[in-house]
Amino acid sequence: MKLKLELILVLALLPLLSLAGGRELYSENCEKCHGFSQQGSLGLPLYRSTIANHSDRYLQRTIKSGRPGRVMQGFNFSDNQITELIRFLRAGIKAPKYDVAAIKGNVKNGQGIYKKYCQSCHGYDLKGGQGIGKNFSWQKDRLVSPPSLINRGFLYSAEDQMIKHIIANGIKNTEMVPFVTAFNFTDQMLNDVVSFIRSHEKPPSYKNIIRRIREPVSFIYDSPYKLKETVKKIRNSVASYNFRVYANRTLLEGLRKENFSVDDKKQVVIRFCNFNNMQNFLKIEPRLGVMLPCRVTVVEDEQGKVRVVLANYKYAVARFNNEQISEAAIILIKEMQEMVEEALW
Amino acid sequence: MVIRVLTLCIIMLLSATTFAVYNKILTERVDANFVDTWAALNETIVAYHYHPAYFQRCDFALNKLNYKSDKYRILFFGEYDEIKKMSNKYPEIVPFLPLKITVMEEGNYTLLIATPPIILSSLVKTNDERMTIFRWQEDIKSILKQVRRQFQLGG
Numbered sequence: 001m002k003l004k005l006e007l008i009l010v011l012a013l014l015p016l017l018s019l020a021g022g023r024e025l026y027s028e029n030c031e032k033c034h035g036f037s038q039q040g041s042l043g044l045p046l047y048r049s050t051i052a053n054h055s056d057r058y059l060q061r062t063i064k065s066g067r068p069g070r071v072m073q074g075f076n077f078s079d080n081q082i083t084e085l086i087r088f089l090r091a092g093i094k095a096p097k098y099d100v101a102a103i104k105g106n107v108k109n110g111q112g113i114y115k116k117y118c119q120s121c122h123g124y125d126l127k128g129g130q131g132i133g134k135n136f137s138w139q140k141d142r143l144v145s146p147p148s149l150i151n152r153g154f155l156y157s158a159e160d161q162m163i164k165h166i167i168a169n170g171i172k173n174t175e176m177v178p179f180v181t182a183f184n185f186t187d188q189m190l191n192d193v194v195s196f197i198r199s200h201e202k203p204p205s206y207k208n209i210i211r212r213i214r215e216p217v218s219f220i221y222d223s224p225y226k227l228k229e230t231v232k233k234i235r236n237s238v239a240s241y242n243f244r245v246y247a248n249r250t251l252l253e254g255l256r257k258e259n260f261s262v263d264d265k266k267q268v269v270i271r272f273c274n275f276n277n278m279q280n281f282l283k284i285e286p287r288l289g290v291m292l293p294c295r296v297t298v299v300e301d302e303q304g305k306v307r308v309v310l311a312n313y314k315y316a317v318a319r320f321n322n323e324q325i326s327e328a329a330i331i332l333i334k335e336m337q338e339m340v341e342e343a344l345w
Numbered sequence: 346m347v348i349r350v351l352t353l354c355i356i357m358l359l360s361a362t363t364f365a366v367y368n369k370i371l372t373e374r375v376d377a378n379f380v381d382t383w384a385a386l387n388e389t390i391v392a393y394h395y396h397p398a399y400f401q402r403c404d405f406a407l408n409k410l411n412y413k414s415d416k417y418r419i420l421f422f423g424e425y426d427e428i429k430k431m432s433n434k435y436p437e438i439v440p441f442l443p444l445k446i447t448v449m450e451e452g453n454y455t456l457l458i459a460t461p462p463i464i465l466s467s468l469v470k471t472n473d474e475r476m477t478i479f480r481w482q483e484d485i486k487s488i489l490k491q492v493r494r495q496f497q498l499g500g
């Protein structure tokens with residue numbers, strides 16, 4: 001009798017034990033972006049009502065492949081771990097199953113429907129809204145940033161039937177409305193839009209290409225001027241490019257309370273910021289603070305040679321896996337290079 | 346010395362996949378408000394034998410523009426002799442020094458974010474210097490995790 005009771009207790013607790021592994025995986029790897037209770041943050045919300053739309057296949061592929069260029073990285077989990085994680089995310093909600101066969105609709109008609117009903121949120125190029133996820137601290141145009149529909153990771157993971165289901169029924173707690181009831185979408189209209197979205201999928205060989213930045217981590221310029229003059233010229237140039245320039249700091253300032261050497265004054269950090277740029281960048285990528293503030297460092301070596309060093313932001317932002325910020329960084333670093341070159345002319 | 350060399354060998358042996366993981370932005374979510382997290386971060390940095398140098402506020406322009414939060418700061422820190430030695434020898438890594446951690450409020454929580462210093466290891470020449478950068482990397486990861494754990498339920 002006692003043994004039976006113990007057996008029943010163990011069996012009753014088994015599902016909880018299996019959730020524990022998934023919860024731990026979530027806590028270690030996912031909650032930093034998706035939030036403590038899956039409410040969304042840097043990453044999209046993972047509400048149970050959202051997960052209820054996704055097949056296990058879709059979630060497995062999403063976890064493994066991520067979303068190239070859209071913050072979500074791929075995770076090298078074992079199949080077992082992924083199963084545990086999905087079980088935790090579902091929390092008992094049954095997984096839907098979708099036919100993996102492609103839907104055959106009219107791409108041209110789909111383009112027209114997309115333009116009329118979907119483009120305002122997902123963009124004319126299907127790349128989704130600006131910014132990332134659902135962030136509670138930052139001003140956003142929308143509660144949830146509409147995801148990119150042409151992301152390689154998304155198209156690789158999503159079944160056509162799943163896309164159709166979501167368009168038809170919407171996603172609770174988001175601005176994705178059920179188009180069948182809200183706009184009287186017919187089955188044919190749904191098929192046409194799905195086919196239009198699917199027509200953007202690149203050939204499989206393109207999926208695993210990782211773009212590498214073949215550029216230096218930083219740019220170094222020799223200055224024809226002395227340290228003090230170089231600093232002055234850089235500050236003037238920075239101001240003329242509409243940046244607000246802060247007081248200079250030495251590189252080692254604050255790292256020690258006393259016993260600074262004279263050499264410490266030969267590494268001068270010029271910090272500056274364009275508030276409009278900063279706000280736009282933070283809107284696209286709230287974690288960008290790791291690169292702030294913009295700076296140029298002027299150093300004088302033992303031989304009296306003065307050099308100006310500039311971080312290559314193009315390289316640095318590649319870590320964010322965020323195409324939008326990468327594009328913005330190209331413009332910024334070009335401007336900063338011009339600014340330094342002008343100062344040292 | 347043997348341990349150092351062995352550790353370095355392990356780093357070298359770990360191939361591109363591991364490097365890709367190292368190269369990701371380091372992020373931790375803390376179940377505490379900005380003020381408490383900020384204080385805990387400062388204490389933890391000192392406990393790891395680094396010196397908090399100064400901080401940069403990025404909030405002044407945000408609260409005027411209807412952002413939901415204006416709590417956004419970057420804490421610069423390091424160990425004087427290490428930063429001095431590295432920056433004198435390698436000007437190309439100067440833009441990334443001192444080390445820094447970004448702290449941003451998000452609702453009732455706070456995010457700690459840092460760039461992985463390991464990216465600098467390809468720019469230095471000796472094993473000792475690579476070890477220093479590897480230690481920076483591991484220390485920053487530990488600091489972020491330790492701050493997070495301080496506010497975990499029952500932590």
